[in-house]
Amino acid sequence: MSSISERYPVSCAFCKIAKAYPAESSPVPANPDPELIDPGCYLILSTPQVMAFLDIMPIAPGHILLTTRPHYEKLSDMYAPPKSSDWASEKTATQAKEVSQAIGEWLPIVSRALCSVTGIEDWNVVQNNGERAAQVVPHVHFHLIPRYQEGRREIGGKGKVDYGMLKSWKVFGRGSREDLDEEEAQVMASSLREALKAELGGGKAKL
Template sequence: MSADDIYPIPCAFCNISSAYPAETSPIPSSPDPEKVDPQCHLILSTPHVLAFLDIMPISPGHILLTTRNHYRKLSDLQPPTPTHTDWASQRTASTALETSRALGEYLPLLSRALCAVTGIEDWNVVQNNGERAAQVVPHIHFHLIPRYQEGRKETQRNGRTDYGMLKSWRMFGRGSREDLDDEEGEVLAGELREALKGEIEGRCGKVKL
């Protein structure tokens, strides 16, 4: 059985990339979550990377940071250096390099925005490569998973247990996962966009986006 037999086709993250093209600002302005099914609660949209809420979060605020172009694994992100006459390969290599830089640039900014919105002190950044490493969508993506402080009071939302407020020391991929509530997701994504905008403006010396 090949990887193509196991992985879903077409790629869900490529569908999101196509539905939400890059705008002038990296922070999308009131993105329509119903452009794709299931809904996408977009936080970041640049020429090279996107970020949005996981539709089956391990804890509230679980974010995915992914590449706009399709790469399966991190090892696919840096193609061999092209010859000076191979313009197509040069363009591909340049895009891969800029994508790598964008991932490194936005992971800390998203982390700070996540902490500001959720009030967490600890979080996981997880990236899987291949089916044996628990990669489900065959498109590079990083998980930013909030880990809530011990002793935080368990609450109820819409009659359901807020599992993110329970002990969160479980290993990645274990414990309860539930579908993201779209109304809650829309509110949370909006708060994260505002926090991320503040982080970007601070980095750029308060340049207005």
């Protein structure tokens, strides 16, 4: 069986989040403190298998990262049949299969919450594997990037974001990312948590 250091490598930014914010009884955390780690984490979802939080350098307001809680570097690492019949190998394979299924279950739910809060009709789901594929944090994660349609009321209002760029189809263009504004992040994360609760029928469902 893997040790805690193998499951959550110290050098991994997302593993630090996983350790700082253990899974609770509800998948939607009540009021997580963003300052438990540095840089701050604006958590919106926390289960034994997956987590979701705001990207600290968003392409657009509401840019979410949906990630596995256990450490897997690439998508291909997440599940393979056990190589032996021993208990540890079977348990590891079972856990990876559960995490893979959870990612698939939560992607549409988090997407609906994102659309509800931001009012967007279109969004990207982007997943990178490896440095040459623009994966910055070597831990499996999916980007949910809002694409703001023409005529939508701009959120934020601090003048840091080029909203014309947000309406384009550009994915990871140079100069298109901004540091997350902490005040706006608090509001956005809170709104997303409420939207997730609504999606789950008041937070009673446990995936």
